[in-house]
Amino acid sequence: xxxxxxxxxxxxxxxxxxxxxxxxxxxxxxxxxxxxxxxxxxxxxxxxxxxxxxxxxxxxxxxxxxxxxxxxxxxxxxxxxxxxxxxxxxxxxxxxxxxxxxxxxxxxxxxxxxxxxxxxxxxxxxxxxxxxxxxxxxxxxxxxxxxxxxxxxxxxxxxxxxxxxxxxxxxxxxxxxxxxxxxxxxxxxxxxxxxxxxxxxxxxxxxxxxxxxxxxxxxxxxxxxxxxxxxxxxxxxxxxxxxxxxxxxxxxxxxxxxxxxxxxxxxxxxxxxxxxxxxxxxxxxxxxxxxxxxxxxxxxxxxxxxxxxxxx
Amino acid sequence: xxxxxxxxxxxxxxxxxxxxxxxxxxxxxxxxxxxxxxxxxxxxxxxxxxxxxxxxxxxxxxxxxxxxxxxxxxxxxxxxxxxxxxxxxxxxxxxxxxxxxxxxxxxxxxxxxxxxxxxxxxxxxxxxxxxxxxxxxxxxxxxxxxxxxxxxxxxxxxxxxxxxxxxxxxxxxxxxxxxxxxxxxxxxxxxxxxxxxxxxxxxxxxxxxxxxxxxxxxxxxxxxxxxxxxxxxxxxxxxxxxxxxxxxxxxxxxx
Numbered sequence: 291x292x293x294x295x296x297x298x299x300x301x302x303x304x305x306x307x308x309x310x311x312x313x314x315x316x317x318x319x320x321x322x323x324x325x326x327x328x329x330x331x332x333x334x335x336x337x338x339x340x341x342x343x344x345x346x347x348x349x350x351x352x353x354x355x356x357x358x359x360x361x362x363x364x365x366x367x368x369x370x371x372x373x374x375x376x377x378x379x380x381x382x383x384x385x386x387x388x389x390x391x392x393x394x395x396x397x398x399x400x401x402x403x404x405x406x407x408x409x410x411x412x413x414x415x416x417x418x419x420x421x422x423x424x425x426x427x428x429x430x431x432x433x434x435x436x437x438x439x440x441x442x443x444x445x446x447x448x449x450x451x452x453x454x455x456x457x458x459x460x461x462x463x464x465x466x467x468x469x470x471x472x473x474x475x476x477x478x479x480x481x482x483x484x485x486x487x488x489x490x491x492x493x494x495x496x497x498x499x500x501x502x503x504x505x506x507x508x509x510x511x512x513x514x515x516x517x518x519x520x521x522x523x524x525x526x527x528x529x530x531x532x533x534x535x536x537x538x539x540x541x542x543x544x545x546x547x548x549x550x551x552x553x554x555x556x557x558x559x560x561x562x563x564x565x566x567x568x569x570x571x572x573x574x575x576x577x578x579x580x581x582x583x584x585x586x587x588x589x590x591x592x593x594x595x596x597x598x599x600x601x602x
Numbered sequence: 603x604x605x606x607x608x609x610x611x612x613x614x615x616x617x618x619x620x621x622x623x624x625x626x627x628x629x630x631x632x633x634x635x636x637x638x639x640x641x642x643x644x645x646x647x648x649x650x651x652x653x654x655x656x657x658x659x660x661x662x663x664x665x666x667x668x669x670x671x672x673x674x675x676x677x678x679x680x681x682x683x684x685x686x687x688x689x690x691x692x693x694x695x696x697x698x699x700x701x702x703x704x705x706x707x708x709x710x711x712x713x714x715x716x717x718x719x720x721x722x723x724x725x726x727x728x729x730x731x732x733x734x735x736x737x738x739x740x741x742x743x744x745x746x747x748x749x750x751x752x753x754x755x756x757x758x759x760x761x762x763x764x765x766x767x768x769x770x771x772x773x774x775x776x777x778x779x780x781x782x783x784x785x786x787x788x789x790x791x792x793x794x795x796x797x798x799x800x801x802x803x804x805x806x807x808x809x810x811x812x813x814x815x816x817x818x819x820x821x822x823x824x825x826x827x828x829x830x831x832x833x834x835x836x837x838x839x840x841x842x843x844x845x846x847x848x849x850x851x852x853x854x855x856x857x
Contacts, residue, residue, distance in 0.1 A: 326774035327745070440640075469639035469801060474845040496774055499804070499847030503854055522851045540779040541849045542804035547828055550786070551808040553779030557744060600850045 291353075292317045292457050292490040293338070298350040300333050300342065300514075305562035308334050308514045310587065311350075317457065320484065320491040322505030322522070324498065324537070328558050329511040335460050335494045339375045340367040355457055373403040376451030376489075380463040382443040386435040392443075393419070393431025396450045403454045418449040423479060441472035445479065452483060459484075462494045477503050498541045502526055510534045513559055513569040515587035527599040531589045533570045535597040543600075604665050604683065604762035604795055605630050606651070611660035613646055620646045621657070622819040628763070631793040633786075635810035635827070637803055637842070643819040644799045648765040651797065652686050653677065664763065682712045685756035689768035691748035695740040701751055702736040708758040717758070729754045730784060746777035750784070757788065764789075765797045770805065782808050803846050807831065815839045 293315040300308035308330040315321045323331045337348040340362065352359045354374060362370070371377070379385045386395060396418055397411035406414060412431070419427035422445040435443055444464065451459055461480065465473040481504055484491055495501050501508060502522065509519040510533065518531040529535045536554040556573040559565060565572055567582040568589065574581065576595055584590045608626040612619070620643045628634050638644045649655045651662055653669055662669045664683065672680055688694040695704055705725060709717040717725075723733040729750040740748055749769060756764055766785065770778040786809060789796050798809050806813055807827050814824040815838065823836040834840045 326776060470803065470845040470847075471639065471841060474847070477847070497847070498775070498849045502849045502851045503847045505851070526849065526851050537775060538849065540775045542779075542782075542802070542808055543849065544804040544807070544831060544843065544846045545848070546804075546807045548807060551779040551782050551805070553783060554776040557746070557777075 291315070292355060293492070294351070294353040295334075295338070296351040296353075298334065298337065298348060298352065300330070300337055300346055300348050302333075302343075302346045302561065306514065307346075307561040308337075311511075311516055313509055313516065313519060315458070315490045315492060317490050318484065318488045319507065320480075320493055320505045322501040322508040323492060323494045323511060324496065324501055324508060325511035326496055326537075326558060328513075328560070330514040331494050331496075331511045332462060334511070335462055335492055338458070338460060338492070339371045339377055340364075341371075341377070369403075372399050372451075372456075373454045374457050376454070376456040376459045378444070378447050378451045378459065378461045378464045380466050382440065382447040383435065385447055386443065388435055391432050391434055392438065392446045396431075396446070396453055399450055399453045414453070415449075418453055419446060421452075422446070422449040422483075423475075424449075439472075440468055441475065444468065444472075444476055448476075448479065448483070452487060452489070455487060456489055458490045458492065460492045460494070463496070464493075465500055466495070466497065473500065480504060498526075498537060510537065512587075513564055514561060515569065517570065517587050517589070525599075529597045529599050530592045531570075532574045532576050532591075532595070532597060535599070536573075538600055539598075541600075606763060606795060606797075607661075607663045607666075608647075608651065609661045611647065611650055611662065612658045613643075613650055613655070614658055620819050621650065624660075624816070624819075624821055626651075626797075626814065626821075628795050628797060630795060631789075632812070633789055633796040633798055633810040635798045635800060635806045635813040636816060637800055637806060637813060638816035639801055639842075642816045644801075644816050645767055646819075647816070648686065648767050648797060648799055652684050652765060653680070654686075678712070682759045683761055684763045684765070685759065685761040686765045686767065687749075687752050687756050687769045689771050691745060691752050691772075692740070694752055695748060697740055700737055700739055701743070704740070704751060705736075705755055705758055708755055712759045725754045725758055728757060728788070730780075744777075745773055746780060749773065749777075749781055753781075753784065753788070757792075761794070763795045763797070765799065767799045768801065769798075771800065771802060778805070785809065803831075803842060815842065 291314050296312050298311040311334055325331045336342055338352055348360055393415045396415035400406045400411040400414050416427045416431045424430050424445055465476050493505055505522045508522050508525045509516045512533045518534050539552040542551055554573055568584040571577040571581040606628040611621055611624040613621040636644050650657045705722055726733050731750050770781050813827045813830050814821045817838045823839045834843055
């Protein structure tokens with residue numbers, strides 16, 4: 291197993307913002323971590339490479355290729371990050387240093403982790419830029435980030451993330467800042483890289499449309515917990531948690547012909563203000579009294595409810 | 603209810619022709635979606651229509667009255683009739699003003715008076731916010747609540763025309779659906795004319811009856827949403843529609 295997360299909790303000040311999160315991800319698979327802002331999906335994904343804000347603490351277990359990452363010191367994490375775990379962020383513009391060329395920054399990763407010499411690292415950086423579909427890679431490697439378009443810079447970011455052939459690639463809203471046509475190209479690139487490199491991908495997104503395009507399985511987060519985790523086909527056609535159904539129904543569909551867009555009433559509770567029992571119960575159209583004392587994150591009514599997914 | 607008529611609108615920034623001869627017609631009480639990717643010129647069009655920047659040439663008329671070259675009181679009177687809501691409610695609300703102050707400002711600028719508590723409460727109610735939030739600061743509100751405040755501020759002066767520039771792009775799915783539903787019901791109850799600018803084609807069927815597709819500063823295709831989205835004629839519209847991710851893993855295209 292590439293990644294095994296067991297009973298992860300993340301505490302931010304006095305509030306527990308992520309709780310009881312467990313999942314595993316084998317090589318060659320893509321897991322979508324979805325939910326709205328505040329659900330805890332970004333904190334969960336950033337706790338894996340140890341990139342939580344300093345005031346946040348992770349508890350539980352995160353194993354990468356069998357090795358426990360929780361509790362590792364910064365020096366050890368530096369050897370894991372960029373080497374075994376590649377990370378692609380939403381905004382490539384703020385992930386690159388504007389004062390160095392794109393090629394230099396990719397080469398730096400290689401020199402640091404792979405102990406390549408300057409010349410070998412530079413040559414490898416050019417190869418990587420070609421691999422992610424950048425035209426004239428030898429020329430572009432010498433250009434500064436501001437000369438790249440958003441889509442091209444995101445490709446370069448992906449080149450840097452896969453430079454050391456990581457076992458796990460974490461993509462945190464990698465296409466949310468891009469235009470639709472560019473977004474489609476980046477999703478396609480991620481799928482083809484996964485096919486050729488066989489890495490596991492953790493794909494964090496609030497957009498069910500892009501999740502449907504790339505993920506093999508999907509974990510839905512609500513108020514710091516995973517409320518449903520299924521195979522993508524099953525989750526989209528037969529959701530088992532009312533929040534998943536609500537999310538799917540609120541996704542605008544370009545094929546729709548008028549009508550009103552469904553919305554889940556109310557808002558997600560803030561950390562520290564979670565209701566007792568099922569955290570979704572106050573907004574759930576199916577909630578009954580028993581839900582308000584439900585024992586865990588999964589829906590207690592799942593067996594008796596017929597929830598609807600995306601129409602066939 | 604007002605009708606907006608734009609003819610041969612052009613704007614150049616340096617050597618870039620941002621808007622290249624755009625015609626638009628917005629009927630009274632109608633919502634027109636203007637869709638395009640970043641850099642297409644769609645936001646520039648909104649800024650030109652609202653006279654936030656001056657066009658190089660072309661005409662913009664509201665109910666037959668030209669908006670170009672208005673100054674002083676005439677410009678201010680026109681601005682009351684045309685309001686704009688922006689993408690980022692963090693950026694468009696002054697962080698040092700309470701919600702009460704944010705909503706008081708348009709009354710002072712356009713009506714030279716302070717709103718009554720009643721008026722403020724009604725305004726908050728219209729956008730689905732509790733009056734208890736009036737004395738909060740913008741940072742204490744969620745993104746969706748902030749966007750509701752921005753809508754309330756635009757509505758405060760009883761405009762006839764509203765330009766919405768990517769107003770739901772920064773919001774989560776369920777908040778996005780709530781704001782779209784709110785805008786649609788406000789548009790109907792107040793017979794507003796609305797120019798709805800977005801890069802997200804999927805939301806267009808829920809907000810507009812007609813759509814114009816803009817590419818490199820020019821409108822390449824326009825018509826009724828149903829027809830354009832089922833039978834796009836222009837290659838660019840076809841490419842845009844094909845790129846929209848469909849929320850169904852069964853319809854995944856092969857890598």
